[in-house]
Amino acid sequence: MTEYTKTCVVWLLWFLLCVATINLCLCNSLSSATCWEIERQALLKLKAGLVDPANQLSTWTDEDCCRWRGVSCDNQTGHVVKIDLQRDFGSFFRGYFNGTIPPQLGNLSILEILDVGNNLHLRADDLQWLSGLLSLQHLDLTYVNLTKSSDWSHMIFRLPSLSVLKLGNCGLHSLPSSIKNLYANSTRLSVLDLSRNDFDSEIPGCLFNISSLTYLDLTYSNFNGQIPSAFENLIFLEVLLLMQSNNLKGNLPDILEQAGSFRYLRTLDLRYNMISGSIPASIGRLSFLSKLYLSGNQLNGTVPNIIGQLSDLKVLDLADNSLQGIISEHHFTNLMKLQELDMSSNSLVLNVTPGWVPPFHLKVIGLGSCHLGGYFPKWLHTQSKFIALNLSNTRISDTIPDWLWNLSSQVVLLDLSQNEIRGMLPMSFSSTDIDDINLSYNKFEGSLPRLPSRPFSLDLASNSFTGPIAFGNNEVFLSHLILSNNKINGSIPSSICKLEELAVLDISNNQLSGELPTCRKNFTNLMVVNLANNNLSGEIPTMMCQHPYPYLEALRLSNNSFSGEIPSSMKDCTDLVMVDLGQNKLHGNIPTWMGESLSSLVFLRLRSNFFGGTIPPQICELSSLQVLDLADNNLTGNLPVCIGNFSKMIVNPNASQPTLNIPEFGASAGDFGNYIFPNYKYSLPLVRDGEEREYTNNLPLVTNIDLSDNSLVGEIPEGLLNLLGLQCLNLSGNYLTGNIPLKIGVMQSMMTLDLSRNELSGQIPPSLSNLSFLNHLNLSFNNLSGRIPTGSQLQTLNDTSVYMGNSYLCGPPLPQECPGDGPSQNPSFTSKENEDEGGDIQEMLWFYLGIVSGFVLGCWMVWGVLFFKRSWRIAYFLVVDDLYDKVYVTSVLGIRRLKEMKGRRT
Ligand SMILES: *[C@@H]1O[C@H](CO)[C@@H](O)[C@H](O)[C@H]1NC(C)=O
Ligand SMILES: *[C@@H]1O[C@H](CO)[C@@H](O)[C@H](O)[C@H]1NC(C)=O
Ligand SMILES: *[C@@H]1O[C@H](CO)[C@@H](O)[C@H](O)[C@H]1NC(C)=O
Ligand SMILES: *[C@@H]1O[C@H](CO)[C@@H](O)[C@H](O)[C@H]1NC(C)=O
Ligand SMILES: *[C@@H]1O[C@H](CO)[C@@H](O)[C@H](O)[C@H]1NC(C)=O
Ligand SMILES: *[C@@H]1O[C@H](CO)[C@@H](O)[C@H](O)[C@H]1NC(C)=O
Ligand SMILES: *[C@@H]1O[C@H](CO)[C@@H](O)[C@H](O)[C@H]1NC(C)=O
Ligand SMILES: *[C@@H]1O[C@H](CO)[C@@H](O)[C@H](O)[C@H]1NC(C)=O
Numbered sequence: 001m002t003e004y005t006k007t008c009v010v011w012l013l014w015f016l017l018c019v020a021t022i023n024l025c026l027c028n029s030l031s032s033a034t035c036w037e038i039e040r041q042a043l044l045k046l047k048a049g050l051v052d053p054a055n056q057l058s059t060w061t062d063e064d065c066c067r068w069r070g071v072s073c074d075n076q077t078g079h080v081v082k083i084d085l086q087r088d089f090g091s092f093f094r095g096y097f098n099g100t101i102p103p104q105l106g107n108l109s110i111l112e113i114l115d116v117g118n119n120l121h122l123r124a125d126d127l128q129w130l131s132g133l134l135s136l137q138h139l140d141l142t143y144v145n146l147t148k149s150s151d152w153s154h155m156i157f158r159l160p161s162l163s164v165l166k167l168g169n170c171g172l173h174s175l176p177s178s179i180k181n182l183y184a185n186s187t188r189l190s191v192l193d194l195s196r197n198d199f200d201s202e203i204p205g206c207l208f209n210i211s212s213l214t215y216l217d218l219t220y221s222n223f224n225g226q227i228p229s230a231f232e233n234l235i236f237l238e239v240l241l242l243m244q245s246n247n248l249k250g251n252l253p254d255i256l257e258q259a260g261s262f263r264y265l266r267t268l269d270l271r272y273n274m275i276s277g278s279i280p281a282s283i284g285r286l287s288f289l290s291k292l293y294l295s296g297n298q299l300n301g302t303v304p305n306i307i308g309q310l311s312d313l314k315v316l317d318l319a320d321n322s323l324q325g326i327i328s329e330h331h332f333t334n335l336m337k338l339q340e341l342d343m344s345s346n347s348l349v350l351n352v353t354p355g356w357v358p359p360f361h362l363k364v365i366g367l368g369s370c371h372l373g374g375y376f377p378k379w380l381h382t383q384s385k386f387i388a389l390n391l392s393n394t395r396i397s398d399t400i401p402d403w404l405w406n407l408s409s410q411v412v413l414l415d416l417s418q419n420e421i422r423g424m425l426p427m428s429f430s431s432t433d434i435d436d437i438n439l440s441y442n443k444f445e446g447s448l449p450r451l452p453s454r455p456f457s458l459d460l461a462s463n464s465f466t467g468p469i470a471f472g473n474n475e476v477f478l479s480h481l482i483l484s485n486n487k488i489n490g491s492i493p494s495s496i497c498k499l500e501e502l503a504v505l506d507i508s509n510n511q512l513s514g515e516l517p518t519c520r521k522n523f524t525n526l527m528v529v530n531l532a533n534n535n536l537s538g539e540i541p542t543m544m545c546q547h548p549y550p551y552l553e554a555l556r557l558s559n560n561s562f563s564g565e566i567p568s569s570m571k572d573c574t575d576l577v578m579v580d581l582g583q584n585k586l587h588g589n590i591p592t593w594m595g596e597s598l599s600s601l602v603f604l605r606l607r608s609n610f611f612g613g614t615i616p617p618q619i620c621e622l623s624s625l626q627v628l629d630l631a632d633n634n635l636t637g638n639l640p641v642c643i644g645n646f647s648k649m650i651v652n653p654n655a656s657q658p659t660l661n662i663p664e665f666g667a668s669a670g671d672f673g674n675y676i677f678p679n680y681k682y683s684l685p686l687v688r689d690g691e692e693r694e695y696t697n698n699l700p701l702v703t704n705i706d707l708s709d710n711s712l713v714g715e716i717p718e719g720l721l722n723l724l725g726l727q728c729l730n731l732s733g734n735y736l737t738g739n740i741p742l743k744i745g746v747m748q749s750m751m752t753l754d755l756s757r758n759e760l761s762g763q764i765p766p767s768l769s770n771l772s773f774l775n776h777l778n779l780s781f782n783n784l785s786g787r788i789p790t791g792s793q794l795q796t797l798n799d800t801s802v803y804m805g806n807s808y809l810c811g812p813p814l815p816q817e818c819p820g821d822g823p824s825q826n827p828s829f830t831s832k833e834n835e836d837e838g839g840d841i842q843e844m845l846w847f848y849l850g851i852v853s854g855f856v857l858g859c860w861m862v863w864g865v866l867f868f869k870r871s872w873r874i875a876y877f878l879v880v881d882d883l884y885d886k887v888y889v890t891s892v893l894g895i896r897r898l899k900e901m902k903g904r905r906t
Contacts, residue, residue, distance in 0.1 A: 035065040035073055039080045042104035043071065046083075049099040051121075074110065082113040086140065097122035101144070106132035117142030117166060127155040138164040142193070147171035163188045168217070169196035175204050188212060195219040195241070202226070203248070209233050217241040219269070226250055227275075232261045240265065243293065244272035252299060253280040264288055271317070272296035279323075281306050288312055295319040295342065302326075303348070308333040319344040319366055326351045327370075335360050342366030344390055354378055361385045368392040368415070376401050388413040392438070399423035405432065417441050417459070425449050430472060439463065440482070448488060453477060461485050461506070469507070471495040480504040484530065492516055492536070499523070506530040508556065516541045528682075530556040532580065539564035540581070545573040554578040554682055558605065561585055571597040578603040578682055582629065589613035590630070595621045602648070603684055603699075607631040607706065614638070615707070620645040627686065627704045631730065635710035639736075644719025649703045649726045688728050688752050689776045702727065708754065709733035716760075721746055728752040732778065735759055740784075745770035752776040756805075759783055764809070769794045781805035787818045 040063075047060045059069050065080065066073035072082040083105075085097075098121040105114070106129030114136060116122060123145035130136070136159050146152050146167070153175065156165065172194070189210055195217045202225035203218065211233045219241045227242065227250035234240075240262075242248060252275050265286050271293045278301025279294070290312045302325035303318065311334040323346040332338070338360035343350075349371040356379045365386050367377075372394040380389075381403055387410050397420035405428050415438040424446030425439075433454035440461040447467030451458065457480035468490030469483070479501045488507065491514030496502075502523050508530045515538030516531075526545060529552065540562055545552035552573045558580045565588035566581070576598050587610040594604075595618030604622070607629045614637030615630065625646050644650075683696040686704055695702055705723075708730045715738030716731070727749050736758040744753075745767025751774060760782040768774075769791035777797045785808030788794075798813040810818035 035063075035078055035080065038107050040065040042102065042107045043068065043080070043083075045102040045104045049097050049102065050085075051096050051098050072113075077110070079110045080108045081110060081135075082115075083108075083111065084113065084115045085119070086115045086117050096120060099123075100125055101129075103129040105129055108133065110135045112136060112161075113138040115140040116144065117168075119143060123147075124149050124152075127152050130155040130159065133159065135161055137161050140164070140166040141170060142166050142168040143170070145171050147173075161188060163212075164191040165189060166191070166193040167197070168193045172197040173199065174201065175199060175207075190236075191215040193217040194221055196221065198222045200224070203228055203245075211235060213237055214264075215239040218245055219243045221245055224248060227255060229254065235261050236264060237262050238264050238288075239267040241267070241269040242273065243269045244296075248273040248275070250275050251277040252294070252297075253277045253282070256280055256282050256286075262286065266312075267291040267293075269293040270297065274298055276300070279303055279307070279318075283307065284309050286310065290337075291315040293317040294321065297321055299323055303331060305330045307331055308335060310334070311336060313338055315340040317342045317366075318346065319368075321346050323348055325349070328352055329356050329358075332358055332360065338362060340364040340366075342390075343370055344368030344392075346370070349373075350377070352377070352379060357382055364388045366390045367394055370394055372396060374398065376404070380404075385410070387411055390415045391419070392416065393418035395419065396421055402426070405429065409433065412436060414438070448483070448486070451476075451478070451481070456480065456501075458482070469493055469496075469512075471498060477501055479525070482506045483510065484508045486510055488512060490514075492531075494519075497521060500525075502526055504528040507534070508532040510534055512536055514538075524551075526552050528552075528554045530554065531560065532556045532558045534560050537561040537563065540567050540570075540586075542567045542569040545570075545575075550574045552576055553600075554580075556580040556684075557584065558582040558685070559584075563587075566591055566594075568593065574598060575600055577601065577624075578684065580605040580684060581609065582607040582685075584609055587611065590616055590619070590635075592616040592618045595619040598622065599624070601625055603627040603682075605629040605684060605686075606633065609633055611635060615640050615712075617642050623647045625649070626700075626702060627684065629686070629704060629706040630710065631687070631706045632709040635707070635712060637712065638714035639707070639712060639717055639720075639731075641717045641719060643705075643717055644722030646705075646723060649705075649723040686728075687730070690752075690754075690778075703749070704728040704730075706730040707734070712736060714738075716741055716755075723747065725749050727773075730754040731758065732756040733758075737761070739763075740765055740768075740779075742767065744768055747771065748773070750774055754778040755782065756780040757782075761785065763787070764789055766791075777802050779803055779806065783807075784809055787811045788814065 043060065043065050047057055050057060057069065059067065065071055066078060070084050071080055073079060074081050097116065097119040101116065101122060101124045103126070105111070109132060111133050112135050114133070115138065117140035120143055122143070124141070125148045127149050128151070139156065139159070139162060152172070156162070190212055192207070192210070192213060192215065196219065200222050203223045205228040207216065208228045213234055214236050215238060217239070220243065223245045224247060227248050250273070254277070255275070266288050267290060269291070272295070275294070275297040276299065278299060281304045283304070284306035287310070289310050291314055293315065295317045296319070299318070299321040300323065303323055307316070308331045313335050314337050316335070316338060317340065319342040326349045327343065329352045336359045339362060341362055342364060344366040345368055350367060351373070358379055362383050363386055365380070365383060365388065368390045369392070372391070374395060375398045376396060381401070389411070390413070392415045396416070399422050400416070405426055411434045413436045414434050417438045417440045419442050421439070421442040421444065423444065425444060427449065430450040430452050432452045435455055436457045437455050438457070438459040440459045440463070442463055444460070444463040444465060446465070448460070448465040448469060450470045450472050453472050453474045453476040455478060458478060459480065459482040461482045462485040465483070465486040465488055467488065469488060470493060476498045478499050480503060481499070482504065484506045488510040489512060492507070492512060494517035497517060497519035500521060500523065503525045504527055506528065509532070512531070512534040513536060516536065518541065536557070537560065540557065550572050553575050554577060555573070556578065559582065562581070562584040563586065566586065568591065571591070571593040574597055577600050579598070579601065580603065582605045590606065590611055590613065594601075595616060599622065601622050602624045604625060604627065608631070611630070611633040612635065615635055617640040619628070620640055620642035623646070626648050628646070681696055682699060683694050684699055685692050685694050686702065687706060688704065703726050705726060705728070709732070712731070712734040714736065716736060718741055721741055721743055724747060726747060728751060730752065732754045733756070736755070738760065739762035740755065740760055742765045744765050748771070750771045753771070753774060754776070756778040757780070761784065763786035764779065764784055766789040769789045772793050774793045774797065779802060782805070784806040788803055788809055788811045790812070800813050803809050803814055810816040
């Protein structure tokens with residue numbers, strides 16, 4: 001080695017050392033360097049808009065913003081590359097933004113990930129600042145209100161590096177046509193989430209041109225029309241979510257025709273649309289398929305055996321279609337990974353060999369309305385991990401096998417309703433901790449066991465349980481307790497006061513007696529109380545709804561022996577929709593506050609009590625009222641002149657339907673809501689057509705005024721004629737005088753009109769014959785005179801009993817001839833009337849549709865609101881924290897169960 005070489009080596013070593021040192025210094029200096037001031041300022045601006053009750057952003061003060069929680073920087077340059085303030089159950093940040101995203105975020109020039117999703121109070125009025133973020137790869141603005149930022153698509157779809165874009169629930173209304181040009185050959189976007197917006201248009205075919213997509217979520221986005229057929233472009237698609245868009249149409253065989261091109265499809269969710277056709281055998285080519293959701297469509301035909309070859313399948317959801325045929329073990333041959341199976345609400349027959357041992361261990365088992373052959377399926381015994389089991393309406397006429405009760409520790413939902421299951425409940429039932437138990441509509445008998453404390457919901461309605469109600473000593477979490485239609489006796493125990501979470505209590509149609517217990521604590525969640533048709537006595541308790549918990553919506557105490565007056569504390573129950581105190585021994589006046597305070601009241605039934613005094617005119621302020629039944633009391637005075645003000649009974653068929661304003665949380669409250677609040681259906685007995693019947697499904701459509709059998713005097717107010725939507729008017733058995741209003745024929749919805757047993761005089765107005773829906777008319781026992789009008793509807797109401805007891809009436813159907821009567825009628829007059837009738841029917845249809853949609857919406861709103869009530873919210877978070885998985889998988893079942901129940905409980 002020469003000197004020269006040595007020198008070189010030394011120099012080289014020296015040089016390397018220097019480089020290393022410089023590097024080291026640089027690195028050191030960089031890693032200890034504070035972040036860029038301009039970026040720090042931008043982050044501070046962001047922080048200023050945060051509501052951070054848990055003080056989780058306490059680190060957002062010191063110099064080095066790279067060390068702040070939720071912020072990450074590039075190791076080399078010190079620039080902020082990631083902001084993660086995702087507000088989610090799993091993530092750290094539990095505060096929220098309140099206000100506008102600060103445009104200073106545009107200064108974070110090499111930001112790659114911006115995640116501020118699920119912040120409910122955040123909005124962005126303008127997304128100009130996004131244009132600076134050329135490195136942005138991942139943008140999550142879920143729940144950020146973008147209603148006002150009309151430029152959103154321009155800004156966002158121009159980001160050159162974007163691969164993940166989440167814009168769920170941003171209040172978006174339209175997809176600009178320009179995205180087609182922007183994206184047809186842009187290859188980066190891989191995840192696109194536009195769910196829960198309100199596009200109200202067809203799915204733009206261009207979305208299906210983005211060939212780089214692996215994940216496309218259009219759930220609840222109100223896209224309608226046909227599903228585009230340009231699937232073959234989406235060759236990398238792994239997840240396609242189109243659930244409940246807005247009745248998307250399509251033919252499943254067509255959609256899957258290019259099944260070969262979706263080689264990688266793992267999740268296909270087409271739930272609750274209008275997909276038709278049958279399940280094609282080509283589905284067998286989707287060999288990576290893991291989750292297949294097809295429920296709530298119009299699929300028919302049989303289920304192909306090849307589905308049993310999809311060995312990655314974890315979820316198979318076929319419920320709520322028109323599938324038929326036999327399902328055998330061949331359908332499950334290779335489904336080792338199956339966890340959720342839901343075939344409910346089809347016409348399927350499950351026929352497996354008795355000793356079948358399934359290859360899977362299910363968590364969710366939905367077999368509602370499947371034909372199971374009369375017995376509990378033996379193979380269920382092998383499914384020791386299930387958390388939800390729906391065997392409702394499966395024609396089981398067996399006893400419950402013992403093992404079912406022993407499995408219960410992880411079970412959330414058990415629905416065995418609508419079968420013919422016999423036997424008694426075991427002692428162990430009292431300690432079960434299943435959250436939601438429905439054994440209604442079976443043949444269970446024997447004395448009611450001590451009620452378990454753990455469930456949210458227990459429905460034992462319509463069995464033959466006897467004996468008294470008893471609760472255990474523990475804290476009771478029951479929120480829904482439904483024991484109606486049994487033979488339960490004894491009194492309501494004071495231990496019911498322990499049910500602090502109680503929301504729905506229905507013990508109607510039993511043999512309960514005695515007074516209601518007085519509870520020291522208030523029921524803060526009480527929503528429905530139905531104690532009708534028992535033999536309960538005493539005063540109406542005052543603890544039903546207390547300021548500040550006025551959530552009671554329905555109070556039914558009818559057909560008992562309650563006495564005393566209506567307690568004035570009820571005026572705090574401002575959410576009341578239904579008050580039924582009929583058939584008791586109540587007295588006193590009808591309180592004036594009823595009209596003033598109970599502004600949500602739709603159904604008011606006080607019939608068959610001893611109420612006296614006059615009808616307070618304040619009652620006319622009840623603008624939602626549809627049923628006013630004060631019959632068979634001791635009311636005096638005139639009919640209130642304002643009786644025509646009940647705006648729900650005034651229907652203008654030409655008015656356009658109100659815009660449905662679905663609350664923000666409608667969708668998610670639905671998913672969880674059905675789980676936490678199993679369906680409860682209002683019902684009410686009403687007298688129409690002269691006989692009393694229980695109205696349930698049609699109740700929202702009913703309009704009734706029944707003031708019969710009181711001591712009312714005076715004339716029928718003209719204003720009554722405003723009530724064009726009134727279907728049933730009964731004023732019989734009073735002392736009303738004067739004429740029947742001449743224009744009564746304008747009340748086109750009228751089906752029942754009973755003015756009998758009054759002192760009405762004058763002629764029967766000829767317009768009466770215009771009431772084309774009238775099917776029950778009674779004018780008997782008045783002082784009416786003159787010719788009975790004829791024509792259209794009145795020709796079918798030709799029973800003499802309609803008119804008898806009026807000495808001076810004449811003409812058919814009465815035998816008395818009118819003076820100067822000829823034998824002939826005028827036929828041309830009649831046929832013209834019939835033409836009018838057609839138009840009326842159409843109008844009525846619109847009217848009904850309007851009411852139905854209004855009512856459905858009403859329920860949603862109620863649930864949406866309740867969802868945020870204190871203790872249910874706690875329940876909800878408990879559920880989310882502890883049972884997230886459980887709820888996740890059962891919510892699917894919950895929705896369906898609700899639908900089934902709705903169909904069933906007529
Ligand atoms: C930056 O450094 C941290 C810790 O030294 C390391 O965990 C991280 O992966 C690095 N990030 C990059 C982008 O190199
Ligand atoms: C958001 O801020 C506004 C005004 O600063 C305030 O009135 C409102 O109550 C806040 N909303 C929430 C949910 O914190
Ligand atoms: C979104 O913002 C618009 C206007 O700023 C407002 O009218 C709308 O109610 C907001 N939407 C939600 C869901 O808060
Ligand atoms: C995208 O495709 C269009 C037409 O197919 C073409 O005109 C345009 O140049 C392409 N853009 C890029 C960036 O490749
Ligand atoms: C399925 O329904 C379609 C249209 O509703 C009908 O044409 C077809 O015959 C049905 N297929 C089966 C197998 O029932
Ligand atoms: C129960 O209601 C009464 C009367 O409204 C009220 O004074 C009391 O504070 C309430 N108790 C609780 C625990 O909310
Ligand atoms: C009905 O009212 C009248 C007078 O207001 C009263 O004398 C009578 O006792 C009342 N009847 C009943 C059953 O309350
Ligand atoms: C009464 O109406 C019935 C049913 O419309 C009809 O069959 C009958 O002939 C009518 N009787 C008279 C007397 O008009």
